[in-house]
Amino acid sequence: MGRRPLDAKGDGSRVSDTPDRPVSDATRVVTAGRRPEWTNGIVNPPVWRASTILYDTVADLRAGLAGDSHHRLFYGRRGTPTQWSLADALTELEPGAGGTILYPSGVAAVAAALLTVLSPGDELLLVDSAYDPTRAMADGLLRRMGVTTRYYDPLIGGGIAELIAERTRAIFLESPGSLTFEVQDVPAIAAAARARGCVTILDNTWATPLHFRALEHGIDLSVLACTKYVVGHSDAMLGSVTATPELWPRLLSTSRQLGQVASPDDCWLASRGLRTMAIRLKQHEASALRIAQWLATRPEVAEVLHPALPACPGHELWRRDFTGASGLFSFVLNGGTDAARSALIDGLALFGIGYSWGGFESLALPVDPHRHRSVAKRPQAGPMVRLQIGLEDPADLIADLEAGLDRWRRATD
Numbered sequence: 001m002g003r004r005p006l007d008a009k010g011d012g013s014r015v016s017d018t019p020d021r022p023v024s025d026a027t028r029v030v031t032a033g034r035r036p037e038w039t040n041g042i043v044n045p046p047v048w049r050a051s052t053i054l055y056d057t058v059a060d061l062r063a064g065l066a067g068d069s070h071h072r073l074f075y076g077r078r079g080t081p082t083q084w085s086l087a088d089a090l091t092e093l094e095p096g097a098g099g100t101i102l103y104p105s106g107v108a109a110v111a112a113a114l115l116t117v118l119s120p121g122d123e124l125l126l127v128d129s130a131y132d133p134t135r136a137m138a139d140g141l142l143r144r145m146g147v148t149t150r151y152y153d154p155l156i157g158g159g160i161a162e163l164i165a166e167r168t169r170a171i172f173l174e175s176p177g178s179l180t181f182e183v184q185d186v187p188a189i190a191a192a193a194r195a196r197g198c199v200t201i202l203d204n205t206w207a208t209p210l211h212f213r214a215l216e217h218g219i220d221l222s223v224l225a226c227t228k229y230v231v232g233h234s235d236a237m238l239g240s241v242t243a244t245p246e247l248w249p250r251l252l253s254t255s256r257q258l259g260q261v262a263s264p265d266d267c268w269l270a271s272r273g274l275r276t277m278a279i280r281l282k283q284h285e286a287s288a289l290r291i292a293q294w295l296a297t298r299p300e301v302a303e304v305l306h307p308a309l310p311a312c313p314g315h316e317l318w319r320r321d322f323t324g325a326s327g328l329f330s331f332v333l334n335g336g337t338d339a340a341r342s343a344l345i346d347g348l349a350l351f352g353i354g355y356s357w358g359g360f361e362s363l364a365l366p367v368d369p370h371r372h373r374s375v376a377k378r379p380q381a382g383p384m385v386r387l388q389i390g391l392e393d394p395a396d397l398i399a400d401l402e403a404g405l406d407r408w409r410r411a412t413d
């Protein structure tokens with residue numbers, strides 16, 4: 001047993017967290033979820049792999065069935081300290097939350113959040129700028145279940161109240177939106193939802209709880225694709241849902257019925273990633289902002305969609321509600337063809353071409369948001385490119401992009 005428990009009371013409150021002086025998030029990512037009674041004092045929880053848990057007697061086995069087996073070794077599907085520690089850490093990053101469940105991917109987490117609150121006959125209001133697989137889930141699985149979906153403009157704000165109908169049960173937000181980065185008025189939407197008895201679900205992957213505390217802004221279920229910044233090294237898939245105390249029992253029971261298990265190996269990688277997330281995010285933020293500002297000065301670029309730049313739709317909401325930015329944004333080329341955009345991307349030396357983001361390495365992706373929009377299609381001067389800015393020196397990345405813009409110009413002239 002470690003001699004200096006970080007959680008002296010065993011109730012999730014930190015010994016260093018006082019009402020007068022809550023610890024900062026940079027400290028919290030270091031201390032969160034570390035319970036010596038789970039790890040015998042080992043700093044990062046080891047990988048505990050398990051399916052069967054053995055009991056000494058039949059009586060012990062039966063006793064195991066009694067009461068709540070959350071955070072108790074029971075059967076592999078209920079997890080081990082490797083998973084509990086990470087889930088607890090994510091709960092601590094959303095002060096006041098009831099608990100967190102982990103899933104084998106971000107999309108699995110989105111599915112669990114939706115299935116926690118929706119039943120046949122319900123209506124879902126889904127932001128038009130949601131991640132495409134979230135839309136596919138609404139248009140496929142949910143529709144088959146008898147749940148209807150209406151899409152809404154990400155910039156609707158408090159106007160959402162007019163869309164809430166008798167059957168509306170949940171509002172799904174993603175802020176900033178995928179590919180186009182519109183920032184939503186989360187407090188206004190959450191207030192309208194509460195007033196009408198609707199649940200709000202937010203995909204908070206871009207900001208993470210370090211840049212946007214979802215529950216403090218009125219959200220009921222906060223989803224993270226931990227695959228991105230929590231893991232941070234592009235080597236594991238993982239998702240999470242963090243719930244208010246009111247929704248936590250329902251999230252827990254729905255998740256148990258779904259039977260999804262996050263692998264202890266992946267949780268171990270994510271716990272390791274979490275410890276450096278605050279410092280990594282600082283660098284992602286600084287480098288991405290520098291590159292976004294540079295791109296905004298270039299004649300080849302029509303528009304830069306980065307929530308920290310004034311031209312981004314919802315920028316003033318980002319300033320009001322967020323404490324920082326991360327490393328993902330898009331830019332629109334000043335005309336040109338798909339082939340010219342490919343010439344720009346194909347020749348990049350430091351940017352990989354591939355899906356996902358949030359890792360230590362930079363990525364560039366051709367994106368066409370109008371294919372995934374129903375109610376909020378915005379005019380675009382040319383093809384769009386999404387950049388994930390990694391931890392390389394931004395001066396090297398700018399030189400790489402400058403050569404790329406040159407290739408675009410030659411292919412366009």
Ligand SMILES: Cc1ncc(COP(=O)(O)O)c(C=O)c1O
Nearest residue numbers: 105106107131205225227238356
């Ligand atoms: C905003 C957003 N949410 C959710 C996901 C899904 O996460 P995963 O790839 O872990 O399923 C992604 C993946 O790119 C994403 O960009």
